[in-house]
Amino acid sequence: MAATFDTHDGIETTISLLQAELPRLQEQHQTLEKQLTAVTERETAVREALRSLQTLASAAPVPEVTADLQKAAVEAQVTAVEEEPREVSVPAPRQAQEQTVEAAEQAPAKAKKASAPTKARRAAGRARKKAVKAVKTAPAAKKAPASKRTRGLSESIVTCLGEADGPLRAGEVNEALGRENTSGSVNSVRTALERLAAASRVQRAGRGLYQIAKG
Numbered sequence: 001m002a003a004t005f006d007t008h009d010g011i012e013t014t015i016s017l018l019q020a021e022l023p024r025l026q027e028q029h030q031t032l033e034k035q036l037t038a039v040t041e042r043e044t045a046v047r048e049a050l051r052s053l054q055t056l057a058s059a060a061p062v063p064e065v066t067a068d069l070q071k072a073a074v075e076a077q078v079t080a081v082e083e084e085p086r087e088v089s090v091p092a093p094r095q096a097q098e099q100t101v102e103a104a105e106q107a108p109a110k111a112k113k114a115s116a117p118t119k120a121r122r123a124a125g126r127a128r129k130k131a132v133k134a135v136k137t138a139p140a141a142k143k144a145p146a147s148k149r150t151r152g153l154s155e156s157i158v159t160c161l162g163e164a165d166g167p168l169r170a171g172e173v174n175e176a177l178g179r180e181n182t183s184g185s186v187n188s189v190r191t192a193l194e195r196l197a198a199a200s201r202v203q204r205a206g207r208g209l210y211q212i213a214k215g
Contacts, residue, residue, distance in 0.1 A: 167205035
């Protein structure tokens with residue numbers, strides 16, 4: 001009879017322990033479900049960010065833009081590690097996607113910076129055209145004295161380069177001097193420019209560009 005009593009007490013004790021443990025297990029179950037939901041949302045955000053980065057990478061972006069996008073991806077990954085779910089905390093799942101969108105919005109600005117050399121070349125071309133126009137419209141060119149008109153081609157070229165605002169090409173010098181726009185006329189000016197450069201009266205400022213010798 002004593003053995004039966006002990007067995008009954010043991011069952012009752014086990015039931016009490018299980019009933020006491022059940023709420024804790026239910027609470028832990030809910031916590032794990034919330035953490036699983038947060039991890040699933042973060043995984044979705046990371047996948048979207050990865051697809052966006054791969055799309056931008058396949059479009060052959062500017063190196064500076066690529067560096068910014070890679071930096072955004074690394075920051076998103078670091079944020080994901082630092083904000084790993086603990087207990088019931090739910091991190092922001094769209095942070096990586098927002099960083100990718102922000103980097104993509106900055107891409108046009110970086111692309112504009114990359115085109116700066118092209119703008120510089122265009123500006124140089126406009127400056128040369130303006131120099132030619134200034135030489136052609138200068139009062140001295142309109143009302144040149146007879147002695148200037150009778151001077152040779154080399155002297156006219158030196159005077160033209162001296163009045164220009166920047167380096168000129170042979171064709172631009174030919175145009176500024178009012179000569180015929182033919183290959184023979186331009187070649188004559190080019191030959192004269194080479195002789196003047198050899199004599200150090202003018203100097204080359206670049207490929208095919210000449211300016212008055214300094215000093």
